[in-house]
Amino acid sequence: MRTLEESMSPLSVLWRIMRYLLLRPETLLLLCISLALWSYLFHTDDVKTIVQSMNVMKGKMKMTPTDGDDVVDGQKVSRTWEFRSPTAAVYSIQGKRDHMEDRFHILTDTINRSHPDIFGIFDGHGGEAAAEYVLTHLPAVLSKQLQQYERQKENSLLNHRSILKQHILNMDKELVEKLSASYDEAGTTCLVALLSEKQLTVANVGDSRAVLCDKDGNAISLSHDHKPYQLKERKRIKKAGGFISFNGSWRVQGILAMSRSLGDYPLKKLNVLIPDPDVLTFDLDKLQPQFIILASDGLWDTFSNEEAVHFIKERLNEPHFGAKSIVLQSFYRGCPDNITVMVVKLKKRRSKAAGQ
Template identity: 70%
Template sequence: MIEDTMTLLSLLGRIMRYFLLRPETLFLLCISLALWSYFFHTDEVKTIVKSSRDAVKMVKGKVAEIMQNDRLGGLDVLEAEFSKTWEFKSHNVAVYSIQGRRDHMEDRFEVLTDLANKTHPSIFGIFDGHGGEQNTLLQTILEAKTAAEYVKSRLPEALKQHLQDYEKDKENSVLSYQTILEQQILSIDREMLEKLTVSYDEAGTTCLIALLSDKDLTVANVGDSRGVLCDKDGNAIPLSHDHKPYQLKERKRIKRAGGFISFNGSWRVQGILAMSRSLGDYPLKNLNVVIPDPDILTFDLDKLQPEFMILASDGLWDAFSNEEAVRFIKERLDEPHFGAKSIVLQSFYRGCPDNITVMVVKFRNSSKTEEQ
């Protein structure tokens, strides 16, 4: 009996070695287990396989897109995708502005110069709006699509008129560029608030204004648009400082007013606004946690002997530091837009999700500046 059992076990062992341990048998077994798992049991396996297929499709699609862009000219195809692309060039100033990855375009800019008569300093402005996209009530109240457009259409012209009056009797006036800037910026904010109060509208905008005369540069800033200057030695000189809720000075002021800041993607006043000063923004102004007061700085051009300055919305500064932006533009001043177009597109390539507007102003002592 024992002998018969041993003979049977020996036979089974030989059968297993012959069939199960053969490479083709093991291969078929593995395939069978995989198919069984896929069709009958593990959802995880199905998810992995499906994700792999989707990844392959995505890669194929991206490769095809790149190849198509290369065939059609790359940059031209990219620019064609922007719903709003604005450009401006006149004498010593150039601007390039794109909607980028945002659904709406809320950046605005303005340039007012008087090269012939010089009845007032040249006026350069950057305005970055928020909260007004496709708001039909806002358009009715402000007679503008965005808060930035409202400020752009009114503030530079008001400044021009007051500066002309000031230049006529400059020696006897108690005013200055700084006081005129402050008065007009606060005045336009009051105008906006009177209109926005009607609908409790949250629309607002930054305001970056530069006044350029023969000897001085005066810059007023409200919000987080920013200016930077390249001096004679190639150094980056800040023309403004961002008004951000996390800054100690701003945080203390907000707390004194009974407000708070919280993190929601970025530090925000009352969990809403990512800047601590702006024009407009009625509900937050009513709480006095956001204010319109501009910081105003004046720079001696004879001392600095600047080559150029950059004024830009925060879309640029999300991708470039002051120093990097100055180096980038300095190498591209010979381009048609003085490097403004190149740095805007580079900011987009780096992943900036915002509207991007860049203004480059070349100074007369620059070796590359055109004759005015």
């Protein structure tokens, strides 16, 4: 048993004081504020990374799965995933599937604006491994490359389009190598949007889809689905020695209902499936957008682009900006798939004419 003198030694007293201070919520809050202030004043890269990591961690805490308590058409929605921030919201359900293979990601740097905001939808198939791998690795790699680009863009030959394309193709190589080693045949779509002050860049592989609502309420397609029945895709598949057949939907080699994806190593080895993204760039000053919808194909099986834009436009004042409502409506219409919808609200912009 320790004596009173030992328990009151200087080191013991100091440890007690530090432990008391460090465990108080006020101290943790003060630490976060200090880091943010230091980053704002001195633009220290290390502090930027710490602050961004804190923001991502907050988002992940909100994205943890919960038992669904919504009932649609007499059926209980199995599990739900959700995320909310002042400018973006996501609602996602497992639906009638045995597993949840959809993944999504939002990475914003609201403090330093060191790179464009990154939004991603990854709809897995054949298991969760591919979508989970892309979720874990692609946004982080993009963030690092984009930060470097923003610091050196005057002397760089790259741009947002080339960065997206390069890293999506690199991600597929990593994924195919990793999953083929364990004979895991999983694959995933990849829909990524980079939102900067004046420009929106969207890259797509597969059949997840992005749509924008312009200033007049019109639906503007931001991506193109990659389906086997499309003439360009059908010709490419046939030239590679493959075929498409109808089994509920048109499928590559009678297996996959999309003609491009990340992963799916058996079809990649046959050269009938490719990972090449379409990358499109949009002028925000010209479009004057109100919001963007990014969603897995579960939504687009039951909603057209125009229907989805009109539906969300009427519900932007809801907590999830209409994302939850449209997901549940899609489930009500009979979609059997996982359904994930992300809505990004955009600030009102001055027109070019007004700014002149």
